[in-house]
């Protein structure tokens with residue numbers, strides 16, 4: 567018999583990819599654009615929904631992902647990403663479901679010289695990272711049957727993302743200034759969703775880093791995207807993080823190493839191949855140019 571999945575955050579970027587892979591095996595819920603809706607900050611609502619649905623697996627991909635918004639309102643960030651996640655963890659444990667919680671590379675301080683392994687110490691330096699780390703702690707405290715999956719720099723079809731912002735600015739002929747001293751792993755939502763669904767049947771609970779292979783600066787990421795779509799002559803000015811002030815402080819070097827899932831055979835392709843696949847699906851690359 568197929569497992570029943572509950573995807574929380576189903577209309578978000580990752581949630582949409584998960585829902586399309588899971589099809590009728592999944593019920594998707596979120597703050598809006600889903601039926602029923604669910605606000606994870608409401609404990610009674612979370613408990614009731616899980617008791618009604620009785621899923622075998624809960625994939626919790628809901629979050630307040632506006633990192634600058636979280637910096638302006640840390641209390642709200644803690645409520646949604648921290649306490650809301652504790653509600654999901656407790657309710658999933660009550661109904662005997664497994665839980666996949668999606669976390670972030672921003673739980674690290676960004677001072678490392680090499681990619682962070684799964685058990686490197688967490689030391690978030692901004693309210694978004696702190697709130698997601700609270701969520702991780704809530705999961706570990708009450709839900710032993712968990713997969714905590716950290717990821718980074720997601721790009722997805724539809725909605726806003728870094729690739730679309732860079733392409734939009736280049737097409738509009740706007741001058742491009744991109745930060746060079748912030749490094750992580752660009753990750754294609756569709757690859758992440760598929761990897762999560764490969765991880766679950768392993769039954770090996772714990773903390774995992776699922777990102778496309780390899781790391782790059784935001785500047786290098788932007789340069790790669792423009793070169794692929796024929797904007798080789800479009801200049802980009804590399805700037806430092808200090809020259810791009812924003813409410814949140816991103817960790818400078820927050821690349822992740824996938825060691826744990828790789829040991830179970832779950833790996834993701836290099837980020838350049840993933841970007842090419844994304845651009846191809848958007849109709850921006852010809853077939854022979856995909857990696």
Ligand SMILES: NC(=O)c1ccc[n+]([C@@H]2O[C@H](COP(=O)([O-])OP(=O)(O)OC[C@H]3O[C@@H](n4cnc5c(N)ncnc54)[C@H](OP(=O)(O)O)[C@@H]3O)[C@@H](O)[C@H]2O)c1
Pocket residue numbers: 574575576577578579580581595596597598599604605606607626627628629630631632646650668669670671698716717718719720721
């Ligand atoms: N995007 C990235 O670059 C990135 C990087 C690392 C980790 N992550 C993590 O990956 C996961 C998925 O990210 P994403 O980019 O797919 O996020 P997203 O597109 O911003 O979607 C987040 C979803 O969460 C829902 N949500 C927000 N508050 C909620 C609440 N109180 N109750 C129930 N649902 C709520 C939203 O519903 P509405 O649409 O109805 O508001 C939305 O569907 C998140 O856990 C995020 O922290 C993301």
